[in-house]
Amino acid sequence: MRDHLVRGLGLDGRVRAVAAETTAVARELRRIHQPSRTVTTALGRLATGALLLAASLEKVTRREPMLTLEMDGGGPAGRIFATASPAGWVRAFVSNPEAITAPTEDGRLDVGSVIGREGHLSVTRDLGAGRPYRGVVPLFTGEVAKDLAWYLTESEQSPAAVVLSVSVEPDGGVSSASGLLLQLLPGVSEDEARRLTGRVQELGSLAEAGGGPREWLDRLFPAGFDDLERRPVEFRCGCSKERVLTALKLIGAREVGQLLRDAEDGTPTEMTCEFCRTCYEVAIDELRTVLDEIVADRLRSPIN
Numbered sequence: 001m002r003d004h005l006v007r008g009l010g011l012d013g014r015v016r017a018v019a020a021e022t023t024a025v026a027r028e029l030r031r032i033h034q035p036s037r038t039v040t041t042a043l044g045r046l047a048t049g050a051l052l053l054a055a056s057l058e059k060v061t062r063r064e065p066m067l068t069l070e071m072d073g074g075g076p077a078g079r080i081f082a083t084a085s086p087a088g089w090v091r092a093f094v095s096n097p098e099a100i101t102a103p104t105e106d107g108r109l110d111v112g113s114v115i116g117r118e119g120h121l122s123v124t125r126d127l128g129a130g131r132p133y134r135g136v137v138p139l140f141t142g143e144v145a146k147d148l149a150w151y152l153t154e155s156e157q158s159p160a161a162v163v164l165s166v167s168v169e170p171d172g173g174v175s176s177a178s179g180l181l182l183q184l185l186p187g188v189s190e191d192e193a194r195r196l197t198g199r200v201q202e203l204g205s206l207a208e209a210g211g212g213p214r215e216w217l218d219r220l221f222p223a224g225f226d227d228l229e230r231r232p233v234e235f236r237c238g239c240s241k242e243r244v245l246t247a248l249k250l251i252g253a254r255e256v257g258q259l260l261r262d263a264e265d266g267t268p269t270e271m272t273c274e275f276c277r278t279c280y281e282v283a284i285d286e287l288r289t290v291l292d293e294i295v296a297d298r299l300r301s302p303i304n
Contacts, residue, residue: 005088006213007055008228010221011192016183017220018055019213020233022048025090026166026177028235032277035097037168038109039077044166045111045144046071047092048179050084051233052162053123053148057086063128070124071147073139075116076101089236091275109168112142121147123155145179152183159184161197165206178206180216196220237276244271244280245290253294260287 026044078095126132152160
């Protein structure tokens with residue numbers, strides 16, 4: 001089944017729900033980053049979580065809105081990061097993709113330990129107008145789904161349930177990946193919340209539940225689910241040579257000057273995108289042009 005996302009409302013509009021199939025996304029992340037089995041699971045979960053949270057962002061300008069998740073828990077994987085758009089694309093990276101940790105006592109991959117639990121989770125919403133909103137909370141468990149639910153409940157005062165499922169084979173291949181997000185809106189009674197929680201528990205692992213996003217939501221909302229949107233989702237980076245040159249301008253004249261000195265023998269400077277691992281060669285004449293533009297921009301700027 002092609003990766004896709006279903007978004008809508010349950011309980012007469014009092015529960016916001018998003019469900020997604022993301023197997024191809026997780027497989028592409030594994031192909032790009034060549035991570036360990038545990039980090040493959042972590043990357044797939046974070047990318048899926050970013051897609052779920054980004055699905056409800058509204059476009060307020062011509063610029064595309066984006067949502068970014070970052071977990072930095074002090075574990076061996078280092079910083080793990082994902083950016084997604086309501087248009088259905090996501091990209092992600094991790095500082096140390098080869099990180100490993102011992103499995104849990106019951107033999108499961110220990111994502112909480114590889115990410116770490118002594119750090120923070122940050123959620124940044126950029127609607128393309130004004131300053132992005134960034135919320136930061138201490139990590140609760142290092143498990144992606146639990147920490148996202150904790151963030152939504154504690155930071156945004158929106159009681160939530162998050163299920164993220166990534167199944168990794170012994171050889172490291174991804175057999176399935178999927179996710180589910182439920183947010184309780186005002187008007188949900190304690191009894192309704194309890195029954196919904198029971199259905200989520202009955203659904204169990206999405207990898208074993210059968211069906212797909214719409215079927216899962218129908219099982220959670222037997223009285224009816226208002227389907228607002230169905231959209232394909234995919235890994236997409238969006239990097240380009242032009243963006244690399246723009247990024248070079250942002251690092252400043254001193255740093256670009258050092259790159260020029262390092263390239264005196266004519267060897268191109270190599271810049272690698274951390275999201276898709278594409279390597280771009282920047283020739284010495286391109287570095288000179290970037291440096292000239294930095295200097296020209298400074299001369300045009302008013303003196304403070």
